[in-house]
Amino acid sequence: KAGVTQTPRYLIKTRGQQVTLSCSPISGHRSVSWYQQTPGQGLQFLFEYFSETQRNKGNFPGRFSGRQFSNSRSEMNVSTLELGDSALYLCASSLHLGGSLTGELFFGEGSRLTVL
Amino acid sequence: AQRVTQPEKLLSVFKGAPVELKCNYSYSGSPELFWYVQYSRQRLQLLLRHISRESIKGFTADLNKGETSFHLKKPFAQEEDSAMYYCALSGFGVQGAQKLVFGQGTRLTINP
Numbered sequence: 001k002a003g004v005t006q007t008p009r010y011l012i013k014t015r016g017q018q019v020t021l022s023c024s025p026i027s028g029h030r031s032v033s034w035y036q037q038t039p040g041q042g043l044q045f046l047f048e049y050f051s052e053t054q055r056n057k058g059n060f061p062g063r064f065s066g067r068q069f070s071n072s073r074s075e076m077n078v079s080t081l082e083l084g085d086s087a088l089y090l091c092a093s094s095l096h097l098g099g100s101l102t103g104e105l106f107f108g109e110g111s112r113l114t115v116l
Numbered sequence: 117a118q119r120v121t122q123p124e125k126l127l128s129v130f131k132g133a134p135v136e137l138k139c140n141y142s143y144s145g146s147p148e149l150f151w152y153v154q155y156s157r158q159r160l161q162l163l164l165r166h167i168s169r170e171s172i173k174g175f176t177a178d179l180n181k182g183e184t185s186f187h188l189k190k191p192f193a194q195e196e197d198s199a200m201y202y203c204a205l206s207g208f209g210v211q212g213a214q215k216l217v218f219g220q221g222t223r224l225t226i227n228p
Contacts, residue, residue, distance in 0.1 A: 041220070108159065
């Protein structure tokens with residue numbers, strides 16, 4: 001079974017630009033979560049999607065947005081990039097059983113964004 | 117609010133010595149706690165969860181609701197245990213949906 005796939009793996013942008021990151025979950029997983037990982041802040045929760053609906057959102061500004069498609073693939077978008085947005089963005093998928101997450105997240109390798 | 121605190125950013129022990137990675141949480145409901153691990157050049161992955169009460173790679177963790185702690189322990193550290201360890205809490209966010217909140221992580225280094 002293929003793991004969580006994230007594209008692109010690396011990208012460099014300049015301040016003010018926008019970026020779209022993509023995530024393909026494990027087949028059968030309907031929940032997709034996004035995290036920002038930085039050396040100083042660790043893993044910060046961005047948002048979680050299930051059946052194309054955003055169910056949870058972390059404390060990030062509105063420049064950070066996402067969506068999920070009917071095939072459970074997800075994208076996140078960051079507009080008006082700032083230097084502080086440089087980070088590893090991790091996507092994770094999870095099996096959803098009976099209304100509850102199983103708690104086990106399967107992570108992708110991440111998309112490393114550098115903002116210059 | 118859901119919060120996970122890992123007080124040690126770095127922890128270094130010698131091979132064969134006991135290891136304890138501390139984790140404290142704050143959550144008003146009944147939490148589910150997890151330990152995730154990230155080895156060098158590998159993906160973040162689940163190590164163990166409290167509900168299973170299992171021992172993985174010699175590691176155990178006991179949920180102490182009185183002290184709101186979920187410390188990870190191993191009696192004899194191995195060099196391959198060197199990694200980044202994250203404690204995580206699963207609680208309920210808005211719309212009743214669960215979300216996983218992570219601590220800031222502890223980098224464990226096992227010295228030969």
